[in-house]
Amino acid sequence: MRVSVIGGGSIPDEAAERAAAVGRELGRRGHVVVCGGRGGTMEAVCRGATAEGGETIGILPTARPSDANEYVDVPIATGLGHARNALVPLNGDAVIALSGGPGTLTEIGFALIYDLPVVGLETHEIAGVEAVETPEAAVDAVEAAVER
Numbered sequence: 772m773r774v775s776v777i778g779g780g781s782i783p784d785e786a787a788e789r790a791a792a793v794g795r796e797l798g799r800r801g802h803v804v805v806c807g808g809r810g811g812t813m814e815a816v817c818r819g820a821t822a823e824g825g826e827t828i829g830i831l832p833t834a835r836p837s838d839a840n841e842y843v844d845v846p847i848a849t850g851l852g853h854a855r856n857a858l859v860p861l862n863g864d865a866v867i868a869l870s871g872g873p874g875t876l877t878e879i880g881f882a883l884i885y886d887l888p889v890v891g892l893e894t895h896e897i898a899g900v901e902a903v904e905t906p907e908a909a910v911d912a913v914e915a916a917v918e919r
Contacts, residue, residue: 773828774913775805775863775887777878778812778894779871786870787815789893792906793867794819800910803828805863807855808839808846812869817842830858857881865913868894888916 774797778790790812797804798820806813808829817827821842829843834850849855856874860866860882866889868879875894882889883899890912891900901916903909 772865772914772917773803773805773863774910775860775866775878775882776812776816776869777806777859777866777871777875777882778816778869779875780807780809780811780813782811782815782870786812786893789906790815790869791819791822793869793892793909794821794825795823796906796910798823798825800914801825802910805830805859806843807832807859807874808843810840812871814840814842816869828862830855830862853877860887861885863887864917866890867892867909867913868900870894888913890916 794816804820804827808831828845829839830847832852832855836846836848839846856877866882868891889900890909892909
């Protein structure tokens with residue numbers, strides 16, 4: 772399964788560790804991580820997934836594949852800037868939302884428009900987003916939602 776992981780591009784260490792833990796859990800369970808491919812949450816989740824042998828896809832806002840963080844296996848350059856936020860959730864079977872600002876909100880909105888399951892871990896409280904407490908619970912929830 773492909774799981775889009777969204778969150779802030781600039782985050783504190785605690786949020787980075789949480790994102791890396793989500794990535795490790797996804798990688799351990801054999802899921803592909805889809806993200807925005809840059810820093811912050813995106814880099815941390817990719818680092819975690821890579822540590823467990825997982826595959827990562829980064830859908831970049833720029834036109835340069837080289838702008839991807841070092842843990843992205845498949846960089847997809849779009850040149851779309853923030854408009855690429857529609858593509859990140861669209862390329863997953865489910866979404867895990869971590870802390871973040873307006874960009875994360877737009878990705879949550881697109882995920883809900885696309886009728887994808889969205890699980891939130893320390894993120895915005897929005898109708899349609901299932902809140903969970905741990906990285907393991909986040910992955911459990913997206914797996915269960917996709918099976919339905």
